[in-house]
Amino acid sequence: MEIWFSENQTGNFGIKARVKSVLLHEFSPFQEITVYDTFEFGRMLVLDKAVMFTDKNEFVYHEMLGLVPVFAHAGPENILIIGGGDGGAVRECLKNPRVKHIDLVEIDKRVVEVSEEFFPLIASMLKDERVRVIAEDGIEFLKRFNAAYDIILIDSTDPVGPAEGLFKRDFYESAASALKDDGIFVAQTESPFFNANLIRDINMILRELYSKTYLYLASIPVYPGGLWSFTAGSKAYDPRFVNRAYEGFDFSAEGLGLRYYSPEVHSSSFVLPNFVGEILK
Numbered sequence: 001m002e003i004w005f006s007e008n009q010t011g012n013f014g015i016k017a018r019v020k021s022v023l024l025h026e027f028s029p030f031q032e033i034t035v036y037d038t039f040e041f042g043r044m045l046v047l048d049k050a051v052m053f054t055d056k057n058e059f060v061y062h063e064m065l066g067l068v069p070v071f072a073h074a075g076p077e078n079i080l081i082i083g084g085g086d087g088g089a090v091r092e093c094l095k096n097p098r099v100k101h102i103d104l105v106e107i108d109k110r111v112v113e114v115s116e117e118f119f120p121l122i123a124s125m126l127k128d129e130r131v132r133v134i135a136e137d138g139i140e141f142l143k144r145f146n147a148a149y150d151i152i153l154i155d156s157t158d159p160v161g162p163a164e165g166l167f168k169r170d171f172y173e174s175a176a177s178a179l180k181d182d183g184i185f186v187a188q189t190e191s192p193f194f195n196a197n198l199i200r201d202i203n204m205i206l207r208e209l210y211s212k213t214y215l216y217l218a219s220i221p222v223y224p225g226g227l228w229s230f231t232a233g234s235k236a237y238d239p240r241f242v243n244r245a246y247e248g249f250d251f252s253a254e255g256l257g258l259r260y261y262s263p264e265v266h267s268s269s270f271v272l273p274n275f276v277g278e279i280l281k
């Protein structure tokens with residue numbers, strides 16, 4: 001008998017994956033957590049029936065969320081990541097040797113524990129001495145800081161439930177206050193095919209807060225529409241380019257284990273197809 005997992009992504013469209021086995025299924029205080037072993041994508045983490053990442057393609061999202069901001073910034077010493085309890089973004093940020101400390105604020109500690117158990121390669125750096133994992137609502141945590149971070153990343157679930165407030169104006173304003181004067185903010189901002197209004201609204205807010213606000217894209221097969229957006233807001237550095245401070249830095253795939261990111265991909269990911277550029281007009 002065949003087992004299939006299906007994700008209803010828009011109410012009218014979805015994806016499905018044939019499953020070898022269900023490795024974990026539980027309800028944390030915040031969400032339903034399922035780990036599937038799938039034929040096509042290897043292990044898959046699903047939260048509230050939405051695919052978060054898979055063994056096969058997690059590198060795309062995590063390299064692009066983490067490495068674009070940390071290599072656009074000359075000195076990304078102190079980083080805050082909200083969400084991202086799987087550790088993928090942490091793993092990528094630490095590939096920049098100038099990173100000294102990461103606060104990872106994940107509301108659901110079961111996501112951290114499940115990732116460490118079933119996705120050891122993604123969670124590989126969570127025990128690093130430069131990383132502090134805090135089980136708290138990122139919205140509340142952020143309010144306690146002013147001009148404290150060089151980089152703030154929002155690695156959240158979709159704008160529902162505990163993540164809903166991470167897509168609102170007052171959250172973006174408190175994040176801008178928690179950034180240093182030359183800080184860079186990046187949030188995952190959903191699908192250009194299915195969330196155009198959300199992307200437009202977020203860009204309008206961030207343009208009020210940052211002198212350099214740009215959208216960039218990456219191809220993620222298991223996410224709605226297969227094309228995913230990130231929105232970068234920067235107070236000083238241009239997030240579209242690798243900072244000159246890294247001239248001569250070894251970006252070879254072997255050196256850093258890079259499977260998607262490169263300085264060329266960094267810059268070209270900000271070149272938008274017309275239909276996406278139209279969203280931002």
Ligand code: SAM
Binds near residue numbers: 030058061085106
């Ligand atoms: N990194 C994964 C990926 O490849 O897309 C997905 C992101 S990660 C699993 C999303 C995390 O955001 C979840 O673990 C969820 O618990 C967390 N989260 C949602 N709302 C939050 C909040 N208000 N504060 C902190 N973490 C939150």
